[in-house]
Amino acid sequence: MATPAQASTTGPFTLPPLPYKDDALAPFITPNTLSFHYGKHHKAYVDNLNKMSDGKPYAKMSLEEVVKASAKEAADAGIFNNSAQVWNHTFYWNSMKPNGGGAPTGKLLEKIAADFGSVDALKTQFAEAAKTQFGSGWAWLVLDGGKLKVTKTGNADSPIAHGQKPLLTCDVWEHAYYLDFQNRRPDYVAAFVDKLINWEFAAANLGR
């Protein structure tokens, strides 16, 4: 029983709509998980960011600019954590699609073959990063200095704060999977890699 999320109505930062219906990723990610993860967690980051940035120069910046600027200011860790979590979550929703998984094509496939050897090698590395991120965080496929790499970040941290260009991400905070998989993070990660990845989104992020 999903509760429709309320769009934030105060402040410059908004909660973007989910790119699919809340039952679109079932049975791997259920409407119950999406209603909490998107409707509560993601929304709370937006609301917190609006409160924390009120009256500050950050309120006039784009979300991506806020992430990059606040990453350099230790005193603005709260702004960084909430802005990066807003950005990371929107990117995560788009990294998945109904009937996802499979394999990429075209330029992305060629680039993966060049930088990882094969799609299976990339999938294995990505799953390993997602499973071994200690505690809360994210696994990523990024473009870094012209080369595709698998990375992981802790808590709210985001590759966009480190000069890398993300192509895909998997949220490995417990709130992403605990209602559906309990402590079985490896099963959630396997479902993400095999059934949910949106390779068209990754290809669009790689660019032409």
Ligand code: MN3
């Ligand atoms: Mn999350």
